[in-house]
Amino acid sequence: MKMSGRTVLITGGSSGIGLELARQLLARGNTVIVTGRDQARLDSARQRLPQVHTIQSDARDPASIQALFLSVSSQFPALDTLVNNAGVMRNIKLYAARSLEDLTDEIEVNLNAPMRMVQQFLPFLLKRPNSVIINISSGLAFVPFPAAPIYSASKAALHAYSQCLRAQLRDSTVSVIEIAPPGTETPLLRAEFANEMKNEKGMDPALMVRQCIRQIEAGQLEVCPGLSKVLKVASRVAPGLIFKQMIRLSGLKPVASQGQ
Numbered sequence: 001m002k003m004s005g006r007t008v009l010i011t012g013g014s015s016g017i018g019l020e021l022a023r024q025l026l027a028r029g030n031t032v033i034v035t036g037r038d039q040a041r042l043d044s045a046r047q048r049l050p051q052v053h054t055i056q057s058d059a060r061d062p063a064s065i066q067a068l069f070l071s072v073s074s075q076f077p078a079l080d081t082l083v084n085n086a087g088v089m090r091n092i093k094l095y096a097a098r099s100l101e102d103l104t105d106e107i108e109v110n111l112n113a114p115m116r117m118v119q120q121f122l123p124f125l126l127k128r129p130n131s132v133i134i135n136i137s138s139g140l141a142f143v144p145f146p147a148a149p150i151y152s153a154s155k156a157a158l159h160a161y162s163q164c165l166r167a168q169l170r171d172s173t174v175s176v177i178e179i180a181p182p183g184t185e186t187p188l189l190r191a192e193f194a195n196e197m198k199n200e201k202g203m204d205p206a207l208m209v210r211q212c213i214r215q216i217e218a219g220q221l222e223v224c225p226g227l228s229k230v231l232k233v234a235s236r237v238a239p240g241l242i243f244k245q246m247i248r249l250s251g252l253k254p255v256a257s258q259g260q
């Protein structure tokens with residue numbers, strides 16, 4: 001799969017992995033459109049990458065996805081690559097008070113949004129001769145991280161969905177690729193996990209994205225750079241052991257039950 005001369009839409013491309021992907025894909029002669037909710041962050045992405053096109057859009061909102069489709073399909077009729085990258089990751093104590101609406105935000109952004117994006121864009125992509133959908137999951141799709149329970153659930157589900165999508169599109173012109181990044185040095189990794197990750201160093205985003213592009217060009221459909229490959233293999237050969245490591249990394253404290 002050649003990653004040049006394409007027209008690429010990246011959700012959540014104003015920061016971190018999405019922004020680095022935009023940078024490397026522009027350098028390879030692709031047309032790149034990125035989305036995000038915050039216009040100021042999109043403007044700053046534009047300052048760093050003057051060739052990038054930006055569209056403000058909230059991946060959680062179905063109406064925003066429909067508007068995005070209308071705008072991209074009319075302005076960029078050569079669109080052939082959709083990257084579902086926008087994501088959020090929160091440190092959630094399942095025993096602490098939290099509103100029912102707020103609890104499942106990761107499911108909305110990390111799972112429902114990619115599924116809705118595919119539903120909205122697939123008929124268009126199926127008309128293109130050589131298109132590709134890239135879903136960004138996580139190494140935590142293979143082994144859950146107890147400090148991020150809703151996130152882990154969203155990524156495991158996105159992994160399952162990507163496998164099903166690939167099977168259904170097997171004989172079509174649309175390829176389905178899943179990238180499962182390891183811990184990568186972006187704002188997402190540090191924001192709510194400063195404590196848990198204080199002795200850990202995430203992968204360099206530029207190196208991570210370079211490896212992904214290389215593996216995609218080599219025909220890999222499930223891309224697991226760096227430690228993500230270790231998580232995937234360990235989840236099969238020693239699932240109990242690797243999960244214990246994730247529990248330890250989560251630094252879970254004992255929870256006092258009612259009445260104690």
Ligand SMILES: NC(=O)c1ccc[n+]([C@@H]2O[C@H](COP(=O)([O-])OP(=O)(O)OC[C@H]3O[C@@H](n4cnc5c(N)ncnc54)[C@H](OP(=O)(O)O)[C@@H]3O)[C@@H](O)[C@H]2O)c1
Pocket residue numbers: 011012013014015016017018035036037038039041057058059060084085086087088089109110136137138139180181182183184185186187188189202
């Ligand atoms: N960093 C890691 O260690 C790591 C590891 C495995 C997987 N991943 C995955 O990689 C992807 C990118 O993460 P990152 O580390 O690059 O995070 P990041 O630096 O926090 O960037 C997240 C991007 O998503 C956008 N975004 C968030 N919510 C959105 C929404 N509702 N609609 C549209 N855009 C939205 C953000 O912009 P706005 O806030 O302005 O909307 C931002 O551009 C995520 O799917 C994440 O789960 C990351």
